[in-house]
Amino acid sequence: MKKILLLVGVGIGYILGAKAGRERYDQIAGKANEVWGNPKVQEKVEEVKAQAPEVAQKVGDVAKDAASQAKSKVTGHEATGVDGSYENATGAVDGSTGDTVVDTTGFGPGGDKLP
Incomplete structure (x- = not known):
């Protein structure tokens, strides 16, 4: 995607900076229209259009x-992952393996007061 944007930017810069005049502009614009009108290009455009809502949904879910x-980590509250993992201020459970990790330094009235 970045390459496409770079090529578009280079193309626009060339057109705006070209000293060849209207004839060269018309030649470039005609070639661009020819490429855009190509059935293979349009087929790919339609594929991207069809996938766009699904990709947008996935990106939104991940975000x-x-x-x-991030909010859970900042506020110190618990978080449950999609894979079944669980985490809070005193420990965590790995959803895939079931392994637990417990932070024993914060239990009770104070770590220094435990027997």
Whole structure:
């Protein structure tokens, strides 16, 4: 995608900066229209259009999940992952393996007061 944007930018810069005049502009514009009108290009455009809502949904879901996890870490509250993992201020459970990690330094009235 970045390459396409770079090529578009270079093309626009060339057109705006070209000293060849209207004839060269018309030649470039005609070639661009020819490429855009190519059935293979239009087929790919339609594929991208069809996939766009699904990709947008996935990106939105990932962003919401990342924001939720970041908020949980900042506020110290618990978080449950899609894979079944669980995490809070005192420990975590790995959803895929079931392994647990417990932070024993914060239990009770104070870590220094535990027997």
